[in-house]
Amino acid sequence: MKSILLRIHQSSQGYFRKGIAVLLAATTLLLACNEAYGWVAAGGRGRGFAVAGRGYGCAGVGRYGAVGFRGGLPAGYYGAIPGAYRAVVYGGYNCYYSGGVYYRPAFYQGNTVYVVVQ
Amino acid sequence: MKLTHSISILTIGLLAAALLPVAAAEPDADQILQQMSAKLAAAQSFSFKATREVDPALLAGRNAPENARIVVTVQRPNKIAADSTSKEGARRFCADGRNLSLVDVTKNLYSTVPMHTSIDGVVAELDRKYGFTPPLAEIALSNVYQDIHEKAQGVSYLGQATAGGVMCHRLALAGKVADTELWVGVSDRLPRRLIATVKGLAGKPQLKAEFSDWNLAAKITDKDFAFVPPKGAQKISMITTAETEAAQKTNKVTQN
Numbered sequence: 001m002k003s004i005l006l007r008i009h010q011s012s013q014g015y016f017r018k019g020i021a022v023l024l025a026a027t028t029l030l031l032a033c034n035e036a037y038g039w040v041a042a043g044g045r046g047r048g049f050a051v052a053g054r055g056y057g058c059a060g061v062g063r064y065g066a067v068g069f070r071g072g073l074p075a076g077y078y079g080a081i082p083g084a085y086r087a088v089v090y091g092g093y094n095c096y097y098s099g100g101v102y103y104r105p106a107f108y109q110g111n112t113v114y115v116v117v118q
Numbered sequence: 119m120k121l122t123h124s125i126s127i128l129t130i131g132l133l134a135a136a137l138l139p140v141a142a143a144e145p146d147a148d149q150i151l152q153q154m155s156a157k158l159a160a161a162q163s164f165s166f167k168a169t170r171e172v173d174p175a176l177l178a179g180r181n182a183p184e185n186a187r188i189v190v191t192v193q194r195p196n197k198i199a200a201d202s203t204s205k206e207g208a209r210r211f212c213a214d215g216r217n218l219s220l221v222d223v224t225k226n227l228y229s230t231v232p233m234h235t236s237i238d239g240v241v242a243e244l245d246r247k248y249g250f251t252p253p254l255a256e257i258a259l260s261n262v263y264q265d266i267h268e269k270a271q272g273v274s275y276l277g278q279a280t281a282g283g284v285m286c287h288r289l290a291l292a293g294k295v296a297d298t299e300l301w302v303g304v305s306d307r308l309p310r311r312l313i314a315t316v317k318g319l320a321g322k323p324q325l326k327a328e329f330s331d332w333n334l335a336a337k338i339t340d341k342d343f344a345f346v347p348p349k350g351a352q353k354i355s356m357i358t359t360a361e362t363e364a365a366q367k368t369n370k371v372t373q374n
Contacts (some may be wrong), residue, residue: 107227
């Protein structure tokens, strides 16, 4: 160890000032790199962008496969036929008859609903 | 003296280098999204499975969370099929570039409407005209990255965690109505988990999806998207948003 240090000393004797400059340059580089890493770190976490829109989650909740109904069901639309029913043909449609009302099956927002036939 | 001085300078330099904090570069959330999007876009025929759980607060008239198993098959540019199975029943969605068909397998009902467009067009047109989209269809878009950027207000990196035995990057997508966490595989850059937390509702209800069985080289043919009505199935109509709005003008909206 001592011989290595001695060699370092001997080689630096004529280049002391140059050695200081190199050391300072190296230190500066390190600092610059850390700042770069810091920027990446800060940028990676804080980096964002303002985009006006519906919002991924908003679209996502309603968009993930016809789950539920957006805004509820309009009047006259039912998710299930209320009460006991039987299949009949009415108004040219294959319907279901229950409690004096005819219901026609249809797809609404990807789900099966039963629409009152007027 | 000179040796001691040199050693001192060297020691100081080494100490300084050792003490200077070296911040590890955090993965770039945006770059991860780009890589995920690029990988999905490059796959011409692929399939995946998903389990979807929806909080009952997001389902009108239901108390139990809706859990569904979904299988999605894609053949770019214009074919997509999704089969969904849950306690509520089984449904099949199929678009072959010319028509779009929806089947309620449980009730033996089906509907077919014209849809001459790409997968991107199907998603947009269904949403616009009929008020819904096929399950998890956003994953099949030609540019998932662009779609996310159009909707999310911000993207940030949360860290790493394991989902389904796969180490994932956790990304946060901030939205106006809901915030979403998207987990992307570290090694394969594929979606592994999605958690959407809806804002403004008591209990912060969530929609969760777990992705698995990715096959980016699936052997898929046109026959996989050819629709044949099930035997004895009744053909019914698919109500449009315009028809619904017309109905709302004359009737009061109710929750059923």
